Amino acid sequence: MSKTGERTRSLTRAAATLLVAAAAYEATARSGLFPPALLPTLPAIARTLVATTLDGTMPLHALHTLYRVAVGLALAVALGLPLGIAMGRVAAVEGFVLPLASALMPIPSLAWVPVFILWFGLGDTVSILIVFYAALFPMLLNAWSGVRAVNPLWLRAAAAMGANGRALFWKVIVPGASPFIIAGLRQALLRAFIAVIGAEMIAASDWGLGWVIFDAKEFLQADVMLAALIVIGAIGFALERLAFGAIERATVVRWGMVQPVKD
Amino acid sequence: MSELAAATALRSTERVNARLRGAVRTAFPFVVVGAAWEAVAHAGLFPPRLFPPLETVAAALARLTANGILLHHAAETVLRLIVGFALAAVVGVALGIVMGRSRRAEDIALPLVSIGAPIPGLAYAPLFLLWFGTGNLPAILLVAFVSAFPIVFNTWTGVKAVKSVWVRSAQAMGADRARLFRLVILPGALPYILTGLRLGLAQAWRILVGVEMLAAVPWGLGWLIFGAREFLATDVMLAGIVVIAVIGLALEKLVFRRLEEFTVVRWGMMA
Numbered sequence: 001m002s003k004t005g006e007r008t009r010s011l012t013r014a015a016a017t018l019l020v021a022a023a024a025y026e027a028t029a030r031s032g033l034f035p036p037a038l039l040p041t042l043p044a045i046a047r048t049l050v051a052t053t054l055d056g057t058m059p060l061h062a063l064h065t066l067y068r069v070a071v072g073l074a075l076a077v078a079l080g081l082p083l084g085i086a087m088g089r090v091a092a093v094e095g096f097v098l099p100l101a102s103a104l105m106p107i108p109s110l111a112w113v114p115v116f117i118l119w120f121g122l123g124d125t126v127s128i129l130i131v132f133y134a135a136l137f138p139m140l141l142n143a144w145s146g147v148r149a150v151n152p153l154w155l156r157a158a159a160a161m162g163a164n165g166r167a168l169f170w171k172v173i174v175p176g177a178s179p180f181i182i183a184g185l186r187q188a189l190l191r192a193f194i195a196v197i198g199a200e201m202i203a204a205s206d207w208g209l210g211w212v213i214f215d216a217k218e219f220l221q222a223d224v225m226l227a228a229l230i231v232i233g234a235i236g237f238a239l240e241r242l243a244f245g246a247i248e249r250a251t252v253v254r255w256g257m258v259q260p261v262k263d
Numbered sequence: 264m265s266e267l268a269a270a271t272a273l274r275s276t277e278r279v280n281a282r283l284r285g286a287v288r289t290a291f292p293f294v295v296v297g298a299a300w301e302a303v304a305h306a307g308l309f310p311p312r313l314f315p316p317l318e319t320v321a322a323a324l325a326r327l328t329a330n331g332i333l334l335h336h337a338a339e340t341v342l343r344l345i346v347g348f349a350l351a352a353v354v355g356v357a358l359g360i361v362m363g364r365s366r367r368a369e370d371i372a373l374p375l376v377s378i379g380a381p382i383p384g385l386a387y388a389p390l391f392l393l394w395f396g397t398g399n400l401p402a403i404l405l406v407a408f409v410s411a412f413p414i415v416f417n418t419w420t421g422v423k424a425v426k427s428v429w430v431r432s433a434q435a436m437g438a439d440r441a442r443l444f445r446l447v448i449l450p451g452a453l454p455y456i457l458t459g460l461r462l463g464l465a466q467a468w469r470i471l472v473g474v475e476m477l478a479a480v481p482w483g484l485g486w487l488i489f490g491a492r493e494f495l496a497t498d499v500m501l502a503g504i505v506v507i508a509v510i511g512l513a514l515e516k517l518v519f520r521r522l523e524e525f526t527v528v529r530w531g532m533m534a
């Protein structure tokens with residue numbers, strides 16, 4: 001009884017917190033202490049969100065952002081995953097790539113935005129490259145540590161049972177490294193999403209959620225900004241919870257590499 | 264005796280040799296990439312203003328360092344980072360501990376923190392600029408806000424992860440609340456808290472450069488890079504990026520490794 005009782009109480013309290021926070025915000029917004037352009041009421045934000053969704057602009061902005069994330073992330077995986085695995089298997093590759101990666105990694109991806117704007121002009125290329133830069137290092141380093149973390153006993157056992165190089169790679173090393181690789185992918189996606197918003201703000205194109213927020217500032221449209229923030233939060237939440245939960249269940253949990261998360 | 268001295272000398276030269284070999288091995292990839300950069304820059308494929316050779320970047324770095332401009336930019340950036348991060352550390356650790364110890368506080372704070380966390384920090388930047396104007400205030404507040412999330416989450420997890428056996432045995436031995444907190448909960452949660460602080464600092468560092476570009480601050484490395492774009496001064500931008508890399512590397516290697524060695528490793532909480 002106590003377990004479910006506690007759980008209901010937690011849920012009630014959580015709901016109460018959110019309601020109180022919303023009411024406090026609404027009261028502040030309506031009190032007239034701040035101009036409504038800076039602090040719009042909740043119904044105004046909801047109206048803006050519905051209106052921009054219905055006329056198709058908000059979904060289109062979201063699609064542009066997701067497209068940039070997808071392309072940049074795909075490039076990062078295409079380079080980072082094989083390179084990371086090669087680093088884990090071949091000492092010479094590790095010796096060459098690791099110092100470069102350690103030197104480049106502490107540079108925030110956004111620092112490259114002005115340079116990339118000069119090189120490639122405004123638009124999609126800059127955002128995609130920034131996403132690529134942000135996503136590359138988590139992918140690379142996780143693939144590398146994943147391959148190195150494969151239990152050497154498994155390798156020797158497989159080799160003793162006559163596995164050739166290819167079987168060893170596909171049947172032992174890749175599944176063995178997969179929890180790290182999935183974790184790297186998740187980290188890379190998170191970084192990519194953070195980077196794309198910043199890149200869109202600075203490398204102002206004409207579509208994208210980051211651009212909407214920044215552009216709305218010029219016109220003091222706080223309702224548009226908050227509506228776009230809600231969309232960004234929803235996408236971030238969906239990517240994190242739904243996409244990765246599904247990928248994990250289909251791979252590492254099914255292979256018995258990690259325990260499913262109990263709720 | 265002389266044999267021993269000779270052996271020691273031999274071993275020390277061996278060690279020097281090994282270190283030298285390591286340094287050469289680390290430098291090798293940079294030499295290769297640098298040579299490739301030079302080749303492309305001198306080939307004339309791209310205008311030198313946009314793709315300056317390394318000696319131009321080095322000259323810009325030396326020039327800006329000599330006249331103190333770079334130092335001023337870097338100092339402002341680091342100052343913002345320290346103030347913002349300190350704010351986040353104090354508030355974040357306090358909130359995390361309260362959430363970990365009190366069920367009621369957890370129920371109240373967790374929904375709010377969980378809603379704010381998945382939104383990329385920079386997305387809040389225009390809102391902060393709108394509310395707090397431009398300049399230092401929104402920049403520092405945003406850095407603090409963004410880096411507080413990992414600190415809160417990790418502190419909360421750390422406090423909850425303290426073994427209940429430790430807590431109960433301390434209580435059985437008559438520890439009061441203050442001693443329980445100082446001698447059991449804080450050391451027990453510290454590895455998590457340090458992880459949170461490290462993640463928070465990394466987050467703060469990643470976002471600060473972007474914030475400096477957006478917030479129109481008069482000084483700061485982000486602003487230096489962004490401002491240089493107007494004059495097509497790619498050499499200045501790359502010099503700024505070099506400084507950013509050095510600071511980032513120093514934060515990771517010096518600050519946190521030291522902090523860990525002095526606390527959790529010494530207490531035997533972590534190897």
